[in-house]
Amino acid sequence: MDELIVSMEHICKQFPGVKALDDVRFELRKGEVMALLGENGAGKSTLMKILSGVYTRDSGDLTIMGKSYGDLDPKSARAAGVAIIHQELNMCRHLSVAENMFLGREIKGSITLNNKEMKKIAREYLDELGVDISTDQIVGDLPVSKQQMIEIAKALSVNAKILIMDEPTSALTARECEELFRIIRQLKDRGCGIVYISHRLEELSHITDRVTIMRDGKYITQGNFTDFSMDDIISNMVGREIKEKFPRIECPKGKKIFEVKNLNAGRLVRDINFSLYEGEIVGFAGLMGAGRTETTRAVFGIDPKESGTIELNGKEVVINRPMDAIKAGIVLAPEDRKKDGLCTKLSVRQNIALPNLDMLCNGLGVVDSKKEVELCDKAVDNLMIKLPSVDVNADTLSGGNQQKVVVGKWLARDSKVVIFDEPTRGIDVGAKVEIYRLMNQLKEQGIAVMFVSSEMPEILGIADRVIVMCDGRITGEVQAKGATQEELLKLATAFENKFKEEEKGAEVKANE
């Protein structure tokens, strides 16, 4: 079992202006799950891209399955048995499961495709993983968790021995995670080595055998998972001790600022009523697909509302478009950075300036570049965004810093209500704490903060009051202090109980 299948020594990689990797070592044994940990920008992804041949290293030794490799390209890495299960899944959404699994290596008869054979083989691998999906399903119709399974099956079908999983659980529900872990254990039994990258430290104990920790492009330590406490891991990752994972502050609760009444917008926003007060952070908890993001979108005017009123300081405001919300002083830092948050081809400066151009322009609509630079520098300093210059493209930043830009662009405004939708998804511990601090700052300034998150510990740790949603409805509201995750989970799954009641009701009726 202890056979070394990957060994990387003294790996260095220089990007223009940054040393991404500096004398890094990494090893992976057969049949183990190796967690590769570090903050955003620590160099984990770069290291894995070198292992999978996307980047070439500047120096260092790379051995896979006992064979030493010079310059590795994606093709030879694949041949060596390395496969990446990407964070953002790489599949053709319009093609079927079998077609995706055999993409680029289709089995042919003399002229035409041998679909029967491909489906059969696809079936075999899916069965082996215990995944119940038809090979004719269109991939785009499947949930992300199933798509991931297909990627894993595909990797197995090309005889991959080294699987790199980059944040595999970030889009999965608790139940889907368990399913994934089951499959990971199976892969271990088959003798695959798994590199597991995740920011959700609490899930590591379920599957991890060993850990490698990196920081600022350097190798820090490695060892058996059981030899580390969670605090050791965090302090090794961050390089300093994080005293409080959830730095809560206390503020007196002030007057009501914001109220949503009888909001309806589609199946996932049904009869929503809630209020936000000065000096409090209101958490929105729930499972994936509970309608929290949809609620924020309806409030902010992205999706049309069927009914409902929104009041700000006791006065009704009409919000039909995001612009109306922004003008009223309601802003939203959206869930999906790449899709909704950033113009990735534009510079950080242009991104931060974009929603604030009304303040930066003179009467003729000409941008005052001096004011613009001032505003951006202030935002960058305030949030401690790490970047070489404000003129670099937004997509060159690490995830955590991108998120800070998404949040930071709103803070220059005189907002009354700030909505955060999953602001800490996919970012590291240090950056998370900075985002929490920022929410606290807003709370102190008397700004109403609405905080949507799927991670219950952080909701309980940061929010003052928690509203729980399930299946498009608000199913409960609790004070965060004293509340437990179990209570939240019960409320978050309230639809199943209700469903049973209805069933019962139906049964009763049938009996009568």
Place this chain on the structure above:
Amino acid sequence: MNNKKSFVKSILSVRGMGAALTAFVGLIIIYIAFGLINPKVFSGQNILNLLRSMSKYLLIGIGQSYVMITGNIDLSIGSVVGMSAMITATLMTHGVPAVLAVLIALVCGIAVGVVNGFLVGKFKLPPFIATLGTMFVARGVGYMVDGNRNTDNIGITLGKDAADGFQNLFYYNKTLGIYNTFWIALVIFLIAFFILSKTRFGRHVYAIGSNIDAARLSGVDSVMVTVKVYLVSAFCAVVVGVILCAQAGMGNMEAGNMYEMYGVASGVIGGISPLGGSGLLLGTFAGASVWQTLENGLNMIGAQVGIQRIVIGVIVVVAVLMDVVLHSKTSKK
């Protein structure tokens, strides 16, 4: 000295400047190469002609570039050119004064722009389809205004003086030794350049092209910006239509045929990405110049029309190919 250096540096750091400057360098090389084969290319009169004929491509390129930076395309440009030329000419042959005729053509052209803008911005039609439709419609209107034929000479009712005045103003007269056509294009270029690089609207154009969802969530009115962009495109097309009318002294039903593609080519050669979000209007200036210099040069050395087309086609692809290859190299490092 130091100041100068940082100034040069700051110019070079503007995104899209690299592609624009490359196109200018290419322009100079092409021009000199043709000049060495046929020295007449360097003659003063040829330079004046060059400037005048590149003006049309520059104007078209400006409009198409605005649209391309939002990630869209406008296929109706050439038809709007033809339609405006026909409307202006037809009205003048019926005795409508030139100013009024041009204004009416402008209104009609703008109407096409508004329709394009709403179809694409509001109703989310794929721009290729929406403007393909208006392309046919506008060309059809152009055919019909004078009963499916080219118009008579524009002076037929208004008299020779009025016709000459119109033609000279837009095409044949010079101001400060350079044809008016070029001055018109230059003024519009400078205004368009300023708007795109310095104003709020300009920022919104780039933002929409880069990520329309994020732009909308940042409070950008994506519908109005899209409409305005198609208006810019239609406006430029009308100006070119009027210039063609002045050049010919009549309305030609086929005027402006394929111009939308010349606009794409000018933009693309100068580094405007048809995928949206990037590129500088300065590049479009370079692109239009390259385009016209090629056409002019190939003419001057007596190349056949067929060869001209082939060379131009190759240049467009090579320009973009260079950009793509350079890009993938720098991003891979």
